[in-house]
Amino acid sequence: MAKSIIYKHYQRILTQWPVDRLRPEVSFQKIIQHRIDTQLKPPTTPPQDNVVSNQAQATIPTSVPFDEQGQLEQVNVLYSLLENRYKKKYPLSEKMMRPASNPDYYDKLVKELDEAPNRSRFQSWLNKWKGFLRFS
Amino acid sequence: MPSSALCTACRQALRQEVGQLRRAQAPYQARANCPKILNPSRPYTTRHSLSAAQANIKQKQPAPRPYLAVPKTSRIAPQTLQKTEQSSPAAKIPPQSPPKGESATAAFLESPTRSIAKELRKRATNTTETYVAYGVCEKLVKECARQADYTIPQARDKNAEVPKTKDDEDLGVGTGWWYETLGLTPTFATWSQITFLHMYLLNCRLRCFQPAHAPTWQQHLLDHFFYLAEDRMVVIHNIEANFVRQKYLKDMYMQWRGLLAGYDEGLVNGDAVLATAVWRNIFKGDEGVDFRGVAEIVSYMRGVLKGLEGLSDGDVASGEVFFGNPGQERDEVLVRSGLMDAPGQLAGGTVEAGGRAKAVK
Numbered sequence: 001m002a003k004s005i006i007y008k009h010y011q012r013i014l015t016q017w018p019v020d021r022l023r024p025e026v027s028f029q030k031i032i033q034h035r036i037d038t039q040l041k042p043p044t045t046p047p048q049d050n051v052v053s054n055q056a057q058a059t060i061p062t063s064v065p066f067d068e069q070g071q072l073e074q075v076n077v078l079y080s081l082l083e084n085r086y087k088k089k090y091p092l093s094e095k096m097m098r099p100a101s102n103p104d105y106y107d108k109l110v111k112e113l114d115e116a117p118n119r120s121r122f123q124s125w126l127n128k129w130k131g132f133l134r135f136s
Numbered sequence: 137m138p139s140s141a142l143c144t145a146c147r148q149a150l151r152q153e154v155g156q157l158r159r160a161q162a163p164y165q166a167r168a169n170c171p172k173i174l175n176p177s178r179p180y181t182t183r184h185s186l187s188a189a190q191a192n193i194k195q196k197q198p199a200p201r202p203y204l205a206v207p208k209t210s211r212i213a214p215q216t217l218q219k220t221e222q223s224s225p226a227a228k229i230p231p232q233s234p235p236k237g238e239s240a241t242a243a244f245l246e247s248p249t250r251s252i253a254k255e256l257r258k259r260a261t262n263t264t265e266t267y268v269a270y271g272v273c274e275k276l277v278k279e280c281a282r283q284a285d286y287t288i289p290q291a292r293d294k295n296a297e298v299p300k301t302k303d304d305e306d307l308g309v310g311t312g313w314w315y316e317t318l319g320l321t322p323t324f325a326t327w328s329q330i331t332f333l334h335m336y337l338l339n340c341r342l343r344c345f346q347p348a349h350a351p352t353w354q355q356h357l358l359d360h361f362f363y364l365a366e367d368r369m370v371v372i373h374n375i376e377a378n379f380v381r382q383k384y385l386k387d388m389y390m391q392w393r394g395l396l397a398g399y400d401e402g403l404v405n406g407d408a409v410l411a412t413a414v415w416r417n418i419f420k421g422d423e424g425v426d427f428r429g430v431a432e433i434v435s436y437m438r439g440v441l442k443g444l445e446g447l448s449d450g451d452v453a454s455g456e457v458f459f460g461n462p463g464q465e466r467d468e469v470l471v472r473s474g475l476m477d478a479p480g481q482l483a484g485g486t487v488e489a490g491g492r493a494k495a496v497k
Binding site: 009017018020023026028031032034035073074075076077078079080081082083084085086087089090091092093095096097099100101102105106109110113 | 340341343344345346347349350351397400401403404405406407408409411412415416421423424426427428430431434435438439441442444445468469470471472473474475476
């Protein structure tokens with residue numbers, strides 16, 4: 001019963017977790033989904049069918065004990081990250097977020113990160129060479 | 137022992153008698169006060185002894201004192217939010233210089249070289265900035281590298297075999313929060329990632345310097361990291377082939393650029409994005425990661441940035457910056473989140489009740 005609750009918590013977290021379009025090869029959602037599928041979902045085959053016997057001995061897989069408190073702590077921590085607890089605890093002022101040497105740095109960065117996944121390869125190649133020669 | 141050699145006690149007694157002789161009004165009485173063993177008028181010239189005059193000079197020179205360290209005025213630690221005021225206690229202490237005339241440091245500080253350097257610094261600030269930055273950035277990078285330091289005891293021994301991880305990396309021995317509590321393996325890759333993390337935090341602060349100087353400081357910070365990394369590869373890991381070292385350094389440069397983008401994105405877009413970046417870089421996208429550690433690092437990063445924000449440019453440029461312990465964030469990380477109880481797709485009222493009952497701290 002507790003396992004399925006925690007599984008559902010994880011599912012909810014994964015739907016709310018931000019999707020990373022810049023790094024599709026390392027997907028947080030995919031990897032954590034695999035984790036909960038192996039750890040929390042009950043196995044479909046009964047344990048007796050997992051036995052592999054050879055002439056010497058039979059192997060029986062041992063199950064890892066379910067640590068409910070530990071899993072709830074993990075879920076709680078993921079929720080705390082989703083609600084931006086640490087950003088609120090340590091808010092950064094304009095001094096950091098609009099640095100004196102380059103006030104638009106973070107704005108330009110966010111704009112670039114939004115646009116980059118949608119660019120064609122030709123456009124990316126063009127941008128790479130546009131920055132090659134600087135006259136200022 | 138030669139008869140004309142003196143011990144210190146005898147020398148002192150002699151000087152006192154000489155002083156008394158000079159002060160004595162009646163020459164007859166003075167002569168009577170003189171100790172019979174020693175004759176004060178003859179200089180002692182054997183190699184084991186000094187004349188009284190020489191002994192006096194030697195006594196007046198102060199004994200050289202050990203180097204007086206400048207007090208740690210800028211200890212950066214994540215700070216707890218105060219209701220009335222948010223400021224780092226360390227930043228309130230004004231920087232002190234070592235007391236004058238008491239140490240070798242003070243002697244250097246008063247020397248002509250130092251005054252010429254000061255004058256140059258005042259008159260040609262832009263030109264001398266890069267030299268100051270070069271020196272200070274070395275200190276800053278060493279502080280970053282100290283956080284996750286490890287050693288390989290077998291490296292110096294020609295016959296011993298260095299233990300390897302299952303990915304065929306050299307496995308070292310390290311202490312501190314990162315290895316003991318968080319459970320990371322002491323390898324070169326881990327060390328470089330944790331050093332990069334701290335360098336990133338400093339880099340964010342260096343971005344806030346004046347437009348003319350910020351790029352210089354950032355560049356020197358990076359350069360010193362690469363000097364240190366190559367040094368480490370040679371000394372600790374015995375990588376003698378230069379092309380292998382260069383390959384690793386190039387890979388690390390790519391990691392640094394990726395990491396800059398990732399952590400900056402996280403800084404702007406929220407804790408979840410920052411946590412994903414930390415999970416990708418430090419935990420290598422591990423499936424079995426303990427998220428409490430990830431959240432502690434996220435909290436630590438934001439706390440250090442808040443602390444660095446409170447320091448002036450001069451404080452950072454002095455190089456006296458010291459990082460705190462991420463383990464202090466553990467209590468905040470374990471506080472129950474409101475989202476645990478939020479109504480949603482979770483089925484039935486009993487779910488919330490069961491969940492709440494179990495998770496009460």
